[in-house]
Amino acid sequence: MRIIGAHVTNYRSVIDxxxxxxxxxxxxxxxxNEAGKTAILKALQSINPPKDAPLLDFLADYPRSKLNDIQRGHRSPAEIQIAEATFSLDAADRAAVANEVTLPEDATITWHRYLDNTLKYSLRGFPSVPALATIKQDLLRLRAHLVIQGAVLVPSAAETPSTARAQGALESFLSEIDELHNQNDRDPVGGKGAAMLQKILTAAVPLVDEDNDKEMSRLAKLDAISKIDAHNVKAKGTLLERLPLLVYYSTYFTVRPRIDLESLAARQERGDIDNEYDFGNLCLLKLLGFTSKELSTLATGAPIRPTSYESDASVRAEHDKAVIAHQRNLDNRQYQLNAASVTLTQDLRRVWGDDALTLRIFADGQYLKVMVVDDLGVEVELDQRSEGFRWLVSFFVVFRSQAEGALEGAVLLVDEPGLSLHALKQQEFRKTISLLGEDNQIIYSTHSPFMVGSDELDLVRIVEMKSRLQGTKVHTRLQVDDPRSIFPLQAALGYELAQSMFSQKRNLVCEGVTDMFYLNATNESAKSDGGASFRNSLAVIPAGTASKVAYFCTIYAGQNLQVAALLDSDNAGDQAAQQDALVALLPKKAVLRIKDFLAVGYSGAEIEDLFRETIGSLAKGLGWDSVATITAQPQRPIVEILVQEHGKGVSKWKLAKAFTAWLGSHGFKSLPTEEQIAWGRLVSAVNKVL
Known part of the structure; x- marks a missing residue:
């Protein structure tokens, strides 16, 4: 079960x-800063938080500007939704509910968390519960049949006490049908309505003529309808048990290198716990399977021998038994500390890249210590290592302890990960998060360009708050109100560009970032599927606009690097292709135009037109259905058609993102033959020039 969509409302800085x-x-x-990223993560955690996570509290969590609505009784916490998350169901989820419902692959369940901490749900793809209107004709026909049967079973000429009782039961039963029939047509046959229908059917079975196939079929039909809602409810219960935990982690949660067990136990007994200071330590204890009091008690030493030990056999036996139990507890402590040390060491080695690194957790009197063993075998306290290393240790401790036995499948919500890590370590940690994402969905916030790869821009959601009145918004597009919001993306692209700008001998300069997405995504997919792909470690460089292509090409040529330019066949591309600098710098064959690779070239063709049919279908899925026009006007640019028919809301970014995602799941060979041929022409021309 994985989240595919989310929505946060009425939580701290988030209105909608x-x-x-x-x-x-x-x-x-x-x-x-202050855009509301933390609020989004914490609200999402409320969908299914760990057991020790705090409950929602309207005083702390409801937007302060609207608090009077609750205090004056205008709104109830029970009606205020905080977060919703829609989950897709995998094969194991569908199999788990197969006895109740048969579900298609695209079935989803959406969980809704309310401010009073209640959890509700809605279903898509599940058997729909019909309205009463759909069964009322059947109820009337069943009633008529029963009246006829009742007249036969209880003839008025033979009045006896037993027949009178039967007639009275029948009349009572018929009145129940009337009661159900008179309810609102729009009411679903679920809950109370389903219970009434079940009661009616149970009473009707012995009265229906079993040789009447039509009425027996009607009974079976009504029985199936009456059970739909119950089956859905039972399936929901099963899925609730399978709902993954959502674990929130903040930089503030730090594991201390030396934990004073006696002091921590005393503060816990007094209820004097500092959630930020103590949270990491408590998570470590939870991971170890001990309370601070248990470890503190063990540290007091073995039971003291009584004065009557030698003279009283029963006292001696009791003491020896206590000593053995104490030693067993010490062994158990050591084994659990060692097991946790091994697990955390494996986690750290995978990220830190040091196979000689070892983490040790051991008890020293009233102190629980976290030590690090370096490649020389020297043990040092955790606080003597870098802040970034301490952050990683704390991260894995909190994640593993909060997820408990449900580590696999848990959704990890990380607030500003790796701030104290070196830039290169951040890049490594970014890869580790991708590895964790194979078993655990990850949603993390960041300001660092090193935590966003240039190949991950389609994974980015922009969080911004234009005003407190509007509150926090989450966008999948890059056209935001505050340009500062996308600075990490610009910096990430700038860094990648600076790193790769002169690292490859052969370079293809294209107009924009979305062009780079299409080229890189298609090239990688084609390479995996055995299609045509760029040779010689080609680098694709976006210039930003067509007018800047000449400048980029000049820089590359000035470094004695091979370079070619790929331009759209629109007006901007025409002007760029005719720039004196580009004409003088590159041979004619090194200035490539999109229209030259189409089966029939046409003016205005852009890179999207290489994949015209596929993008037309994807645009329809995004709500921009222009398939008929695209088919009817094959020599008109597809983006021009979409913009004209659907306005400026059409986003080349969304189209590129959708295409990249589609190609990743379907593969190059799923492209129409004509699009594969057009791509092959482009690749052949690029490989020939470079």
Whole structure:
């Protein structure tokens, strides 16, 4: 079960985030300070938080500007939705409810968390519960049949006490049918209505003529309808048990290198716990399977030998038994500390890249210590290692303890991960998050460009708050009100560009970022499927606009690197292709135009026109259905058609994102033959030039 969409409302800085998509592996929230990224993550955690997570509290969590609505009784916490998350169901989920319902692959369940901490749900793809209107004709016909049967079973000429009772039962039963029939047509046959129908059917079975196939079929039909809602409810209960935990982690949750067990136990007994300071330590104890009091008691030493030990056999036996139990508890403590040390060491080695690194957790009197063993075998306290290393240790401790036995499948919500890590370590940790995303969905917020890869821009959701009145919004598009929100993306692209700008001998300069997405995604997919692909470690470089292509080509040529330009066949591309600098710098064959690779070239063709049929279908899925026009006007640019028919809301970014996702799941060979041929022409021309 994985989240595919989410929506946050009425939580702290969030009035209405608007619905946003969640990626299957990891999703990245980017935005300026105070935009509301933390509020989004914490609200999502409320869908299914760990047991020790705090409950929603309207005083702390409802937007402060609207608090009077609750205090004056105008609104009830029970009617205020905080978060909703829509989950797709995998094969195991569908199999788990197969005895109740048969579900298609696209069935989903949406969980809704309310401010009073109640959890509700809605279903898509499940058997629909019909309205009463759909069964009322059957109820009337069943009633008529029973009246006829009743007249035969209870003839008025033979009045006896038993027949009178039967007649009275029949009349009572018929009145129940009338009661159900008179209810609102729109009421579903669920809950009370389903219970009434079941009661009616149970009473009707012995009265229906079993040789009457039509009435027996009607009974079977009504019986099946009466059970739909119950089956859905039972399936919901099964899915609730399978609902993954949502684990929130903040940089503030730090594991201390030395934990004073006696002091921590005393503060716990007094209820004097600092959630930020103690949370990491409590998570470590939870991971170890001990309370601070249990470890503190063990540290007091073995039971003291009584004065009557030698003279009283029963006292001696009792003491020896207590000593053995104490030693067993010490062994158990050591084994559990060792097991946790091994698990955390494996986690850290995978991220830190140091196979000699070892983490040790051991008890030293009233202190629980976290030590690190380096490649020389030297043990040092955790606080003597870097802040970034301590952050990683704390991260894995909290994640594993909060997820408990449900680590696999848990959704990890990470607030500003890796802030104290070096830039290169952040890049490594980004890869680790991708690995975790194979078993655990990850949603994390960041300001760092090193936590966003240039190949991950389609995973980014922009979080911004234009005003407190509007509250926090989450966008999948890059056209935001505050340009500062996308600075990490710009910096990430800038860094990748700077790193790759002169690292490859052969370079293809294209107009924009979306062009780069199409080229890189299609090239990788074609390479995997045995299709035509770029040779010689080609680098694809976006110039930003057509007018800047000449400048980029000049820089590359000045470094004695091979370079070619790929331009759209629109006006901007025409002007760029005719720039004196580009004409003088590159041979004619090195200035490539999109229209030259189409079966029939036409003016205005852009890179989207290489994949015209596929993008037309994807645009329809995005709500821009222009398939008929695209088919009827084959020599008109597809983006021009979409913009004309659907306005400026058409986003080339969304089209590129949808295409990249589609190609990743379907593969290059799923493209129409004509599009594969057009791509082959482009690849052949690029490989020939470079």
């Amino acid at each position: 985030s608007e619905a946003f998509e969640v990626e299957e592996g990891k999703t990245i929230l980017v935005g300026v």
